[in-house]
Amino acid sequence: MxxxxxxxxxxxxxxxxxxxxxxxxxxxxxxxxxxxxxxxxxxxxxxxxxxxxxxxxxxxxxxxxxxxxxxxxxxxYPEPALMGKDPIEKAQIEMWQRLIEFKGIFPAGEAFRNKAEGFKDRAVAGPVKIEQIPELIERGEILINYFFKFINARLSKSEYVGGKSFSIADISAYIAIDFASWIKLVPDESHGSLNEWLEKIKLRDSINA
Ligand SMILES: N[C@@H](CCC(=O)N[C@@H](CS)C(=O)NCC(=O)O)C(=O)O
Incomplete structure (x- = not known):
């Protein structure tokens, strides 16, 4: 494999x-x-x-x-479970995971790939040549700023993104935030819960993988 x-x-x-x-x-x-x-x-x-x-x-x-x-x-390898253990947990983690992709990872990718010099005719991943569209940079940035608020609100009510324990939703959220930093967008101090969560996630050994 x-x-x-x-x-x-x-x-x-x-x-x-x-x-x-x-x-x-x-x-x-x-x-x-x-x-x-x-x-x-x-x-x-x-x-x-x-x-x-x-x-x-x-x-x-x-x-x-x-x-x-x-x-x-x-x-x-079900243990440790990172995608939920029972039907409700599984569905909730999947919901958050999908929301993070749509509201965080995709906009960060859109802003980055339409902005970076090295991606001039590679604005979409894969073998098809796609030109950059500069207007999509701004749209991506607006969506990322909204994503920071959205995820901060979630983390003000929940210890982890998907619920009570660390899951794939946290991994995706961490990656979305790191990806946004490539275009210099970082959650400021108004996003207290998000920043606290970030500090906690950074302590995990796996995060440097
Ligand atoms: N939705 C896919 C996205 C895969 C993807 O876009 N991967 C990027 C690296 S992060 C890639 O392969 N890029 C190739 C390219 O830029 O042409 C996933 O979650 O695996």
Whole structure:
């Protein structure tokens, strides 16, 4: 089994943190996104989407999408549970996880990829050439500022994003906030609960995975 990865990219990091939390060690292979190795023929034969993370389980069986990869490991190694234990917990964690992707990770990606010089014709991940649209930078930034408020409000009522315990929703929220910092957006002191939570999350060993 091989996990295709790129150390500096946000989505593969979600999977590495998830694996570290569960103490799972697997072979990891670097795909050099900066040199566009992900859209060269060799990698497209492995994952036609041209994205990482990608988990190759065996010949002909592979999984793209960070959360689908995490789901596979959660099913195989249920402890510690990072995607909920009972129907309510599972649904709530999934709800928060999805909200974080839509309201945090996607806008951060949109603002970053439409802004960064190095992504001129790569505004969307993968093999299709897409030009940058400068207006999307502002839209992404507005949405991220709203995301900070949204998640701060949640954390003023809940110890962790998904509920009473650490979960995939915290991993995704941490990654969304880190990704936003790439375009210099950070939650200021008005987001007290969010900043307290951030300090707590940074203490976890897995976070440096
Ligand atoms: N929704 C996918 C997103 C995967 C994705 O966009 N990965 C980025 C790295 S964070 C990538 O592979 N980029 C390739 C590119 O820039 O062409 C997931 O959660 O895994």
């Amino acid at each position: 091989i996990l295709y990865d790129y150390k500096r990219a946000p989505n593969p990091r979600r999977v590495r943190i998830f694996l570290a939390e569960k103490n799972i060690n697997i072979e990891i292979r670097n795909v050099d996104l900066m040199n566009q190795e992900n859209i060269k023929e060799d990698f497209l034969k492995i994952n036609p989407l041209g994205t990482v993370p990608f988990l190759q389980i065996e010949d002909g069986i592979g999984i793209a999408e960070s959360i689908a990869i995490c789901r596979y490991f959660e099913e195989k």
